[in-house]
Amino acid sequence: MSRAFVNEDAGIDRPDLPELPLSRHPNYVTLRGLETLKARLAQRLEELEALRAREDRLDKLPEAAAERDIRWLEARLAMAIPVDPAEQPLDAVAFGLAVLVADAGGREIRYEITGEDEADAAQGRIAPQSPLARALIGAAPGDTVVVQRPAGALELEVLEISRP
Structure with missing residues (x-):
């Protein structure tokens, strides 16, 4: 078979998306900001669960985007310095x-x-x-x-x- 007809991307589960940039500054957050980050993470986790439950999962881009967003939110929360x-x-x-x-x-x-x-x-x-x-x-x-x-x-x- 000719190599022209081979899908070299076969077997790749998700598209590679660039990571969201993390700030180089300390992540000071107000208590309201901390709660907002937690709520955004919870919402994104729910959205990922719904995406994974889809019957038609041929398009992996929405899942990859949700996973990337979750990694970013988890990193922001891990670096958070709450200030009351x-x-x-x-x-x-x-x-x-x-x-x-x-x-x-x-x-x-x-x-x-x-x-x-x-x-x-x-x-x-x-x-x-x-x-x-x-x-x-x-x-x-x-x-x-x-x-x-x-x-x-x-x-x-x-x-x-x-x-x-």
Whole structure:
């Protein structure tokens, strides 16, 4: 038989998918973020079980993707460093706390410094590695911080620090 008609991939159970990248930063998480990661893992495990129960399992890609996601979630959980915002003092901006700031025009904005997996700009949740969080961490009410942005420096006054 000609080699042109041989399926060299025969016997391979699952397609090889690239692994999801893991952050090089410590995985600080709020208690809410830790619960969210656990819930995501539980959901993905249920989805994998349903995929494996399918009658027609010719397409192995969905299972491979679920397995890859599970490995990533398990790694994120294994590296998690939980931080309870209730234990953070409110005298300076820190991980897990919310901060109310005002820009030069007087517009007030509230940010919460959360883990990378929780960060969501639309909800005002920022990762501690972001330039904004790096500028805010350690600042106290009344302090002015400068955030370097591509559009130019932005001055923000810290008005209030609270727990989310």
